[in-house]
Amino acid sequence: MKARIAAALAALLFSAISIVPAAAQTTRETDDNGRPAATEGSSRAGAGRSRRGRQPAAPSPEQVMAAAQEQATLGNTNCQVTEAKLLGTTAEQTTVYEMACAAGPGYIIESKTPPVVTDCVILADSAAKMRAADPKADVGPQCTIEANTDTQKFLREYAQQAGVACTVDQVKVLGRASDGGIAYEVGCSDAAGFWIKKLDNAWTKTPCIQVLAENGTCAFTTSAENAALVKSYFAGSDAASCDVTEARLMGRNANGVFYEAKCAAGDGLIARLNTENVVQQVYPCATAQQIGGGCKLTTAPAAAPAPAGGRP
Numbered sequence: 001m002k003a004r005i006a007a008a009l010a011a012l013l014f015s016a017i018s019i020v021p022a023a024a025q026t027t028r029e030t031d032d033n034g035r036p037a038a039t040e041g042s043s044r045a046g047a048g049r050s051r052r053g054r055q056p057a058a059p060s061p062e063q064v065m066a067a068a069q070e071q072a073t074l075g076n077t078n079c080q081v082t083e084a085k086l087l088g089t090t091a092e093q094t095t096v097y098e099m100a101c102a103a104g105p106g107y108i109i110e111s112k113t114p115p116v117v118t119d120c121v122i123l124a125d126s127a128a129k130m131r132a133a134d135p136k137a138d139v140g141p142q143c144t145i146e147a148n149t150d151t152q153k154f155l156r157e158y159a160q161q162a163g164v165a166c167t168v169d170q171v172k173v174l175g176r177a178s179d180g181g182i183a184y185e186v187g188c189s190d191a192a193g194f195w196i197k198k199l200d201n202a203w204t205k206t207p208c209i210q211v212l213a214e215n216g217t218c219a220f221t222t223s224a225e226n227a228a229l230v231k232s233y234f235a236g237s238d239a240a241s242c243d244v245t246e247a248r249l250m251g252r253n254a255n256g257v258f259y260e261a262k263c264a265a266g267d268g269l270i271a272r273l274n275t276e277n278v279v280q281q282v283y284p285c286a287t288a289q290q291i292g293g294g295c296k297l298t299t300a301p302a303a304a305p306a307p308a309g310g311r312p
Helices: 043-053 061-074 120-133 151-161 208-213 223-234
Strands: 081-089 095-101 107-110 116-119 168-176 182-188 194-199 202-207 244-253 256-263 269-273 279-284
Touching (some): 061 107, 107 120, 116 120, 120 151, 151 182, 151 194, 223 256
Antiparallel strands (some): 081 095, 182 194
């Protein structure tokens, strides 16, 4: 996966929105000509209140839930709203809701056409990065419904949905890829990790050894974990005698995928595997100079000195 990850998510959709809380919206204090409104008790005051001064009743919880569900549906979120909160309105008179969902993270949604949708995991990550850069940064609205606050829970669920079978111990948001998908890094407590990406509600995963080969980085995966991964591929093959201490993915072609392995003892090797990660051929580093530029992890033995008197 050659995903070009955005440097930060600081330009998220809600970072510049100024919301007037619903509870702070009040009636006006003057008449149509700018004069102070009539005082309580006069017939003019009563008529004015009936015509224009009466504040609309706040929507009921049921009405907020219904409106939030409508926005979630219009925003193609697949969210079955289980709890909703009216956050207020913007200067453009759009309405902003927070909602929790029956499955997955909740959202903050602004009722534009189409609705502007940002999930709570992305908002929390953006806020953390902005505050790390500037503790006084205005991070915009954040998710506060209790069901939305455990963002690590949602991130671990993402790893499961992407088919990561290890014991997940760390997950973080990487950012938006060039194709519009959102990428995450997954760390495992007992194995090498992955980058995962969600695009159009479909997940892909990329092993960290491949991420490194494509000039990416994996903060949660060690060199030893990548070596153990490649060693597991070698089991039962001609490469099994190599106690892999370091490994790299060299690339692939029509014949398969090529890994270099440095061995604890003896010469290193290059192995060609098929798409099921079964070893097809093994090349000792001493004779593999023509394969992908040869071995980089194992120092090639020095050439033997010429015999006295010159070579025959």
